[in-house]
Amino acid sequence: MMKDADARSITTARPSAGESHATERHHLDRRHLLRAGLGLAAVASAGGTLFTSEEAEAAALRAPPRVLSLVNLHTGERINAEYWSKGKYVRDAMRALNRVLRDHHNNSVHAMDPKLLDLVHALSRKINRRGPIEIISGYRSPETNAMLREADGSGVAQNSYHMRGMAIDLRVEGLSTRQLQRAALSLRGGGVGYYPDSNFVHVDVGPLRHW
Numbered sequence: 001m002m003k004d005a006d007a008r009s010i011t012t013a014r015p016s017a018g019e020s021h022a023t024e025r026h027h028l029d030r031r032h033l034l035r036a037g038l039g040l041a042a043v044a045s046a047g048g049t050l051f052t053s054e055e056a057e058a059a060a061l062r063a064p065p066r067v068l069s070l071v072n073l074h075t076g077e078r079i080n081a082e083y084w085s086k087g088k089y090v091r092d093a094m095r096a097l098n099r100v101l102r103d104h105h106n107n108s109v110h111a112m113d114p115k116l117l118d119l120v121h122a123l124s125r126k127i128n129r130r131g132p133i134e135i136i137s138g139y140r141s142p143e144t145n146a147m148l149r150e151a152d153g154s155g156v157a158q159n160s161y162h163m164r165g166m167a168i169d170l171r172v173e174g175l176s177t178r179q180l181q182r183a184a185l186s187l188r189g190g191g192v193g194y195y196p197d198s199n200f201v202h203v204d205v206g207p208l209r210h211w
Contacts, residue, residue: 060087071132101138110139119189136169167204
């Protein structure tokens with residue numbers, strides 16, 4: 001059963017203008033940039049040729065920012081964060097998202113995989129979601145995973161992607177679980193689990209599969 005908590009609002013700020021380029025590169029090197037999001041380095045142009053790394057980087061700089069709006073149903077925390085802008089993940093926003101998506105059982109925080117955040121962002125756009133996406137479970141510590149597995153072994157994987165910050169269980173107010181599942185499957189971003197009895201869908205950035 002979900003625990004009630006006072007709702008807290010978390011806002012994010014972009015890194016200050018004085019941060020050095022060296023610090024930014026430390027958090028996201030060029031290879032990660034070109035892998036992230038839409039996979040710009042592998043996108044073919046109208047003429048059928050591939051973008052060079054320089055063209056892909058320029059396209060990333062022109063791309064619109066990515067914003068996630070989430071509410072953690074266990075803690076009541078809400079966040080509306082511009083987590084990717086001008087070809088880079090925004091460090092402070094990523095930290096705030098990690099905090100909201102923490103293991104609420106023991107408050108342990110883990111870095112969420114940026115590809116997972118991009119997948120949730122793509123899902124939000126796919127369903128034309130304006131309000132926040134409701135989070136059932138984000139990061140899950142090994143201790144919590146073991147506890148939940150003991151309580152319901154059939155629904156909790158021993159090596160869950162939740163323990164690596166690569167999975168989120170979510171629902172969307174006003175959208176059926178089946179509709180949400182179909183939208184997630186259409187993205188082909190990784191694993192999709194359908195839990196109609198509990199009214200949520202699991203998405204992860206592991207291998208392509210569904211259950």
